[in-house]
Amino acid sequence: MLGILRSQEIKNVVIFVCDALRWDYVPEEVMEMGVTFKTIASSLHTGASFPSIVSGLYPPKHRVETWESILPEGKRGLLSLDEHSISLRCETMWTRWSSGESPVHSVLGNPPEIPLDETGVPFIYIEDDKGGHCPYGLPLGAFGKAGCSEFFAEYGRRGRQELARQYEKGIEQSISQFKHRLRTLKNRGLVESTLVIFTSDHGELLGEYGGLIGHGRPCCPELVYVPTIFIHPALKQGDVIDGGVIRHVDFCPTITALLGYDLHYDVDGVNLLDQNGLPKSGFSFRKGSFFRKGGPLRKSLRSSFSYEADSVWDYYGGHVFHRQRLAKSLPFFIYKVISQTNPESRFMKQSLRGKGLRRRIKSYCESLRHLTYPHIQYMHPEIDEKTARAMLNEYLENIGLVEQEEDLITIDEEVKERLRALGYID
Numbered sequence: 001m002l003g004i005l006r007s008q009e010i011k012n013v014v015i016f017v018c019d020a021l022r023w024d025y026v027p028e029e030v031m032e033m034g035v036t037f038k039t040i041a042s043s044l045h046t047g048a049s050f051p052s053i054v055s056g057l058y059p060p061k062h063r064v065e066t067w068e069s070i071l072p073e074g075k076r077g078l079l080s081l082d083e084h085s086i087s088l089r090c091e092t093m094w095t096r097w098s099s100g101e102s103p104v105h106s107v108l109g110n111p112p113e114i115p116l117d118e119t120g121v122p123f124i125y126i127e128d129d130k131g132g133h134c135p136y137g138l139p140l141g142a143f144g145k146a147g148c149s150e151f152f153a154e155y156g157r158r159g160r161q162e163l164a165r166q167y168e169k170g171i172e173q174s175i176s177q178f179k180h181r182l183r184t185l186k187n188r189g190l191v192e193s194t195l196v197i198f199t200s201d202h203g204e205l206l207g208e209y210g211g212l213i214g215h216g217r218p219c220c221p222e223l224v225y226v227p228t229i230f231i232h233p234a235l236k237q238g239d240v241i242d243g244g245v246i247r248h249v250d251f252c253p254t255i256t257a258l259l260g261y262d263l264h265y266d267v268d269g270v271n272l273l274d275q276n277g278l279p280k281s282g283f284s285f286r287k288g289s290f291f292r293k294g295g296p297l298r299k300s301l302r303s304s305f306s307y308e309a310d311s312v313w314d315y316y317g318g319h320v321f322h323r324q325r326l327a328k329s330l331p332f333f334i335y336k337v338i339s340q341t342n343p344e345s346r347f348m349k350q351s352l353r354g355k356g357l358r359r360r361i362k363s364y365c366e367s368l369r370h371l372t373y374p375h376i377q378y379m380h381p382e383i384d385e386k387t388a389r390a391m392l393n394e395y396l397e398n399i400g401l402v403e404q405e406e407d408l409i410t411i412d413e414e415v416k417e418r419l420r421a422l423g424y425i426d
């Protein structure tokens, strides 16, 4: 279904990442432009998903799971195509950082940031657009220093429906930005020679499972399933493919094959141009907290507080296996609920205001279940639990148990404060 792209003279690729756009909110207007695929996000937050999009590797292999990691130079896939100009653009996202210095730039080894109307041809242009990231469609500054935390508290008071409506407004803004990019391609006469991929890095929770919001955890359909739309004049418009999935890890092998490059390492994904059918399943991983470094206290706290999940998904649902246990997570959960230090707990508290004790306890228990149960099945996957477990074990065993050397960078308090305002906090 994408094989026809081989016969086209495609030289450039635009990957427009509408941040935090979940599958069930994919805008029809964009679906009408090309071929839509249900997609398995490799992870549940930007810092781990972008490296998968770029490298074709799942997080256990690319090893970028926190904002302190850097994608190894030999695994930079799409960013290492030497005949192409490379740009990673963040015009609407990471606005509190200087151009080219956002946390996404950092984890990807600092690729240049060049606007689409200035990139030299041929190019790989990747954009992280604010999309469905908090505070949905509103300026971050509107909620003071606390940013997303204050935004979610406010919408906890207003209710889930209002939150979802505001989320849609954020997506609408992102679509107009996307259309602006398409106009730029048209003005530059690059429509025929450019493959456009509209996708997302992870989904977003809008108060499900007892009042969970944002992204990063838990591993669930609202965060794992995202849309991908391939857009090119040779492709059928308005086609929606069902029964199979594609994965973030398929982007790199597909694009490199299309542009005639060989990769110098084995990827986890497949070249979608060669596929008669679609991949049947994909993995999604979440390991650790948003930060890793710290003193002994921080390290011991981290082992108790971090959320860890491995999961297998097909078109119809998935199996999630939590690594951390309820006994370890419960004190942290209670601490968060009492201390009100993160967006999640503030939203929960406000949305449960005035509700009876029984209702409140029920909501908290539901959240805890989705954050900690050793195995949770979502919807109706064709893969059974035993097979899912075996698939994960096989993948992880093949990586080997040897700890690889890692490059970690230090993130100062001011930057952490900015990340905190965007909801990245443990």
Ligand SMILES: [Zn+2]
Pocket: 019, 020, 045, 046, 047, 201, 202
């Ligand atoms: Zn993101």
